[in-house]
Amino acid sequence: MVTRTESVTRRLREAVLGGAYVPGGRLNEMALAEAMQVSRTPVRAALGALFAEGLLDYEPNCGYVVRRLSLDEAVHIYTVRATLEGLAARLAAEIGLTDAARERFRETLDEMERLVAGDSWGDAEQQRWGDLNIAFHGQIIAACGNGYLANSIQRTRTLPLLTESGVRTFLAERAVVWWDRVAYRRSQDDHLDLGEAILARHGARAEAVMREHVERAGRLIGRKLANRSEAALALS
Amino acid sequence: MVTRTESVTRRLREAVLGGAYVPGGRLNEMALAEAMQVSRTPVRAALGALFAEGLLDYEPNCGYVVRRLSLDEAVHIYTVRATLEGLAARLAAEIGLTDAARERFRETLDEMERLVAGDSWGDAEQQRWGDLNIAFHGQIIAACGNGYLANSIQRTRTLPLLTESGVRTFLAERAVVWWDRVAYRRSQDDHLDLGEAILARHGARAEAVMREHVERAGRLIGRKLANRSEAALALS
DNA sequence: TTACCCATTTTTGTACACAATTTACGCAAC
DNA sequence: GTTGCGTAAATTGTGTACAAAAATGGGTAA
Numbered sequence: 372m373v374t375r376t377e378s379v380t381r382r383l384r385e386a387v388l389g390g391a392y393v394p395g396g397r398l399n400e401m402a403l404a405e406a407m408q409v410s411r412t413p414v415r416a417a418l419g420a421l422f423a424e425g426l427l428d429y430e431p432n433c434g435y436v437v438r439r440l441s442l443d444e445a446v447h448i449y450t451v452r453a454t455l456e457g458l459a460a461r462l463a464a465e466i467g468l469t470d471a472a473r474e475r476f477r478e479t480l481d482e483m484e485r486l487v488a489g490d491s492w493g494d495a496e497q498q499r500w501g502d503l504n505i506a507f508h509g510q511i512i513a514a515c516g517n518g519y520l521a522n523s524i525q526r527t528r529t530l531p532l533l534t535e536s537g538v539r540t541f542l543a544e545r546a547v548v549w550w551d552r553v554a555y556r557r558s559q560d561d562h563l564d565l566g567e568a569i570l571a572r573h574g575a576r577a578e579a580v581m582r583e584h585v586e587r588a589g590r591l592i593g594r595k596l597a598n599r600s601e602a603a604l605a606l607s
Numbered sequence: 608m609v610t611r612t613e614s615v616t617r618r619l620r621e622a623v624l625g626g627a628y629v630p631g632g633r634l635n636e637m638a639l640a641e642a643m644q645v646s647r648t649p650v651r652a653a654l655g656a657l658f659a660e661g662l663l664d665y666e667p668n669c670g671y672v673v674r675r676l677s678l679d680e681a682v683h684i685y686t687v688r689a690t691l692e693g694l695a696a697r698l699a700a701e702i703g704l705t706d707a708a709r710e711r712f713r714e715t716l717d718e719m720e721r722l723v724a725g726d727s728w729g730d731a732e733q734q735r736w737g738d739l740n741i742a743f744h745g746q747i748i749a750a751c752g753n754g755y756l757a758n759s760i761q762r763t764r765t766l767p768l769l770t771e772s773g774v775r776t777f778l779a780e781r782a783v784v785w786w787d788r789v790a791y792r793r794s795q796d797d798h799l800d801l802g803e804a805i806l807a808r809h810g811a812r813a814e815a816v817m818r819e820h821v822e823r824a825g826r827l828i829g830r831k832l833a834n835r836s837e838a839a840l841a842l843s
Numbered sequence: 844t845t846a847c848c849c850a851t852t853t854t855t856g857t858a859c860a861c862a863a864t865t866t867a868c869g870c871a872a873c
Numbered sequence: 874g875t876t877g878c879g880t881a882a883a884t885t886g887t888g889t890a891c892a893a894a895a896a897t898g899g900g901t902a903a
Contacts, residue, residue, distance in 0.1 A: 373667070374667050374668070376667075377667060415652075416651075416652075416655060419652060419655050419656065419659075420655065420659060423655075423656060423659030423660070424659070431609070431610050431612075431613060432610070444754070444755065447753040447754065447755045447756065448755050450694070450698075450753060450756070451691070451694070451753070451755055451756050451759055454690055454691065454694045455687070455690065455691075458686070458687070458690045462686075517683040517686060517687070518680070518683065519680065519683045519684050519687055520683065520686070520687050523687055523759065
């Protein structure tokens with residue numbers, strides 16, 4: 372049996388990340404309670420938890436609002452994420468993967484390569500490649516043997532980022548759906564380098580490649596957002 | 608006017624970090640409420656906040672307990688902290704300090720050097736050096752221009768760590784009080800290197816020195832704790 | 844003794860009422 | 874128009890009662 376607080380926290384997290392609420396808009400406790408069919412008590416607990424996760428802003432006596440990340444903040448978070456994932460790659464390489472992990476790692480890389488190098492490149496392929504990308508990074512993080520590091524990385528990956536058009540997206544791996552095919556190829560080349568470095572247990576190289584890999588993704592997203600913002604400004 | 612929740616959170620945080628409660632022991636909500644002269648409501652909010660900060664463990668329907676970090680976890684956290692502070696040092700060097708910050712930075716370094724190189728080295732000197740050490744690291748973090756990074760570093764610095772003797776200490780800068788004078792000299796040499804690299808805007812060097820500097824501190828603490836644990840085991 | 848079960852007690856989870864504070868709105872003065 | 878003020882409404886903060894779950898303890902059986 373799960374508590375209502377847990378249930379509400381999960382549902383509210385998904386709603387916020389799913390873009391159900393306007394960023395900057397207040398989250399009314401009573402309204403949420405009625406929508407979730409519970410009292411204000413578990414709602415308040417959930418809001419507090421999401422505030423601690425960085426999804427919401429909070430001001431005493433004023434309530435909670437969906438946090439809105441500026442472009443600068445998003446870039447800052449990507450910088451930290453790049454460094455942390457770089458560390459994870461180095462540790463994974465130095466520790467070395469288990470035989471089973473090696474096998475899965477190779478399979479993931481191979482399937483991504485087949486997709487990117489293949490003839491067809493539609494939504495299905497991009498979706499699948501995105502899933503594999505998440506799995507690939509997840510396998511490295513799982514292999515780094517440092518739970519605190521794994522949590523720290525996770526914290527950098529699920530923050531809401533609002534674009535000017537009102538469409539919410541994430542600072543997560545899904546951001547890659549914005550890229551063109553050339554960027555996927557470039558990203559996959561990084562993955563191949565990374566896989567080689569990690570399997571060869573070259574920690575320093577794995578770290579350098581991973582850091583640059585994630586930082587590039589951050590730069591791409593930053594540029595996209597900046598362009599959109601400029602476009603929006605030019606129109607208004 | 609501050610809310611009771613804020614007040615209780617602050618007081619409870621200080622109590623936990625101050626070692627007022629036995630790690631692993633349950634934090635009874637009613638008892639805390641009576642001790643703090645409030646109802647259970649703000650106490651529960653405070654417990655949730657401290658759980659999110661990583662100071663407490665929590666199990667639904669079982670309550671909160673003071674988190675007890677294992678030696679491995681402490682080392683893991685130090686590894687992350689070393690990498691993050693290394694990043695901060697690099698960013699600070701690349702951005703460059705303002706004139707005022709440069710001045711304060713040099714003053715801090717000079718006073719630390721005078722203390723370590725001086726004739727007397729008692730509690731007062733160690734205390735003062737510890738304060739300056741915190742200030743030194745704080746100045747670098749403040750200069751890195753990345754608020755998310757600053758917060759991430761802060762999170763690695765205030766976690767309770769229980770030694771076998773029942774004496775609580777912290778994963779904070781204060782850990783240096785354990786070292787002997789040779790270690791202070793070594794640490795100060797790092798600081799001088801760091802200062803030089805940052806003022807000369809050598810980002811890569813600043814990062815490497817800072818990372819090694821913090822990792823060394825982690826190793827020293829890890830060794831101390833391991834020795835103590837062995838001693839305690841030998842006695843029992 | 845040890846293990847297990849059940850009733851009791853304790854503790855946590857939730858709803859709700861009320862207090863304290865903020866926000867909204869209308870009105871008047873400039 | 875807009876600025877300021879004051880009251881009313883809405884919203885958050887807190888206390889408290891009760892429900893639900895877990896810890897406790899005693900007794901029984903192997």
